[in-house]
Amino acid sequence: MPASLLAELCDLVLPSACAGCGTERVPLRFGTCRACAAALEALAPYPAMPVPPPPGMPSCVAVGAYAGALRGVLLAYKEKGRHRLARPLGALLAAAVAEIAPDRSRPVLVVPVPSTARAVRERHGDHMARLATHAVRRLRAAGWQADVIQPLRSSPRPDSASLDAVGRRAVAESSLRIRPGRIRVLRREPTMRRTLIVVDDIVTTGATLAAVTSRLGEVNVQVEGAAVLAATQLRKAGPGGFAGLPPGRVHRAVRHQFGSPNEG
Numbered sequence: 673m674p675a676s677l678l679a680e681l682c683d684l685v686l687p688s689a690c691a692g693c694g695t696e697r698v699p700l701r702f703g704t705c706r707a708c709a710a711a712l713e714a715l716a717p718y719p720a721m722p723v724p725p726p727p728g729m730p731s732c733v734a735v736g737a738y739a740g741a742l743r744g745v746l747l748a749y750k751e752k753g754r755h756r757l758a759r760p761l762g763a764l765l766a767a768a769v770a771e772i773a774p775d776r777s778r779p780v781l782v783v784p785v786p787s788t789a790r791a792v793r794e795r796h797g798d799h800m801a802r803l804a805t806h807a808v809r810r811l812r813a814a815g816w817q818a819d820v821i822q823p824l825r826s827s828p829r830p831d832s833a834s835l836d837a838v839g840r841r842a843v844a845e846s847s848l849r850i851r852p853g854r855i856r857v858l859r860r861e862p863t864m865r866r867t868l869i870v871v872d873d874i875v876t877t878g879a880t881l882a883a884v885t886s887r888l889g890e891v892n893v894q895v896e897g898a899a900v901l902a903a904t905q906l907r908k909a910g911p912g913g914f915a916g917l918p919p920g921r922v923h924r925a926v927r928h929q930f931g932s933p934n935e936g
């Protein structure tokens with residue numbers, strides 16, 4: 673029996689809690705209850721830029737704030753091994769990518785922030801590569817010419833949770849290694865003819881996205897922007913806070929712009 677079919681059956685036999693809010697014994701569709709599915713569909717990608725932005729930070733679009741159903745689903749996917757959530761999360765990520773690269777006639781290359789070997793082991797797979805693959809699938813279905821490319825790999829790095837923005841940046845950048853073969857493939861196509869977007873799950877200080885962008889810049893690979901699922905809101909205002917439009921104010925909800933993350 674294929675693994676995917678087995679997973680479908682397991683979900684039928686052993687319904688688990690809603691990935692978004694943790695409610696048990698409710699009908700689940702794609703791992704979430706109806707209220708959480710509606711909350712995810714109502715999210716609207718918005719420009720999210722850390723304040724102050726780290727040097728080299730590309731323009732960044734987030735699907736939503738790191739809170740509520742989005743936070744719950746992301747944690748369930750990353751930390752609780754609910755890999756099937758990659759599909760709805762990938763659809764959400766595609767909406768953020770589309771916000772930066774709206775021109776469907778221009779090929780889009782999606783670069784997931786590389787995971788360390790240790791993270792891949794602990795999470796039974798590269799969670800960002802999987803998300804990027806699902807996002808690309810959704811983009812293709814909507815008419816984009818899209819691909820995933822992984823021109824960098826991440827070597828082991830020390831825990832940077834206690835470091836400030838400058839320290840995190842230094843650690844992040846020093847751990848990124850260029851894969852020369854992939855860079856050659858990238859260089860074969862002129863920059864003007866495609867859009868390169870770095871994707872990650874969460875943006876906090878922007879150190880990782882800026883590091884990836886700088887590293888690629890060193891080998892003359894230009895990053896157009898970054899798309900993330902969630903932006904942490906460190907503070908409402910002031911240094912270290914977050915600038916961005918409030919979700920839902922200006923930009924269209926995911927379901928209007930890009931189809932529902934909970935279908936197909």
Ligand SMILES: [Zn+2]
Nearest residue numbers: 690693705708
């Ligand atoms: Zn729920």
